[in-house]
Amino acid sequence: SVPPTPAVTVENLTKVFKAGLGKKAFVAVRDLSLQVQPGEVYGLIGPNGSGKSTTMKAILGLLAPTQGKTTIFGRSSTEVASRREVGFLPENPYFYKHLNGLETLLFYGRLCSMGGKELKDRAREMLALTGLEDAADRRVAGYSKGMLQRLGLAQALLHRPRLIVLDEPTAGVDPAGSRKIRDLVLGFKKEGITVLVTSHLLEQMQEVCDRVGIMAHGKMMREGRVDDLIAVENHTEIVLEDASPE
Numbered sequence: 417s418v419p420p421t422p423a424v425t426v427e428n429l430t431k432v433f434k435a436g437l438g439k440k441a442f443v444a445v446r447d448l449s450l451q452v453q454p455g456e457v458y459g460l461i462g463p464n465g466s467g468k469s470t471t472m473k474a475i476l477g478l479l480a481p482t483q484g485k486t487t488i489f490g491r492s493s494t495e496v497a498s499r500r501e502v503g504f505l506p507e508n509p510y511f512y513k514h515l516n517g518l519e520t521l522l523f524y525g526r527l528c529s530m531g532g533k534e535l536k537d538r539a540r541e542m543l544a545l546t547g548l549e550d551a552a553d554r555r556v557a558g559y560s561k562g563m564l565q566r567l568g569l570a571q572a573l574l575h576r577p578r579l580i581v582l583d584e585p586t587a588g589v590d591p592a593g594s595r596k597i598r599d600l601v602l603g604f605k606k607e608g609i610t611v612l613v614t615s616h617l618l619e620q621m622q623e624v625c626d627r628v629g630i631m632a633h634g635k636m637m638r639e640g641r642v643d644d645l646i647a648v649e650n651h652t653e654i655v656l657e658d659a660s661p662e
């Protein structure tokens with residue numbers, strides 16, 4: 417039988433940020449390859465500066481690779497059609513502060529060509545799913561970090577993507593908020609949505625990820641099932657080392 421089209425492929429991705437403004441050219445990602453299968457939850461783990469966000473932006477078609485290529489459901493990441501199938505929670509989601517939670521989702525929905533009752537119902541549904549129904553009428557300016565992350569998740573899910581990409585969804589979120597986000601990811605998994613998530617903490621990925629890739633200095637160091645990786649070595653060393661050049 418024909419193997420299923422991978423949800424995501426990264427083939428020999430290299431990203432060099434050019435020199436400028438007193439900064440030297442910098443290789444953020446170096447010859448990196450990975451595949452995420454449909455329905456899989458894949459975690460990309462590594463310290464700050466290891467190249468996780470750069471890799472995600474390349475997958476999403478937001479950054480042009482210096483070398484290599486990336487695909488989403490078998491099509492080049494640069495095709496708008498493939499990006500519509502994707503929900504993205506960026507590292508620090510930001511919103512129009514004067515809008516409330518519901519208005520934020522309605523605004524985004526219209527950008528995705530949604531509208532009418534279908535959009536309103538879906539927005540309410542996503543606010544309920546992320547535990548924000550009581551905050552729906554409050555201005556985003558008053559939201560906590562955890563609430564902003566959950567609003568970002570609600571937004572990423574609004575247009576029913578087949579793939580969701582979450583960049584450090586639990587960074588700066590308290591333990592209760594982190595558990596809530598973890599439960600949401602487990603829910604996506606049940607629905608068969610493919611998830612690509614980053615974190616600098618392996619522990620947080622243990623329960624949710626089918627497989628993880630561990631990055632350092634822009635390179636893939638290890639890849640596999642979390643339990644196998646933990647059994648092989650002292651993972652904290654890899655994860656806590658700070659590769660940031662600053």
Ligand code: ADP
Nearest residue numbers: 433444463464465466467468469470471660661
């Ligand atoms: P991570 O998400 O793992 O923390 P990033 O992918 O954000 O890592 O960054 C990897 C490295 O690339 C960092 O050292 C960062 O400073 C550098 N970098 C990221 N974006 C840019 C950019 N636009 N210009 C120059 N350097 C960048």
Ligand code: MG
Nearest residue numbers: 468469470507
């Ligand atoms: Mg990052």
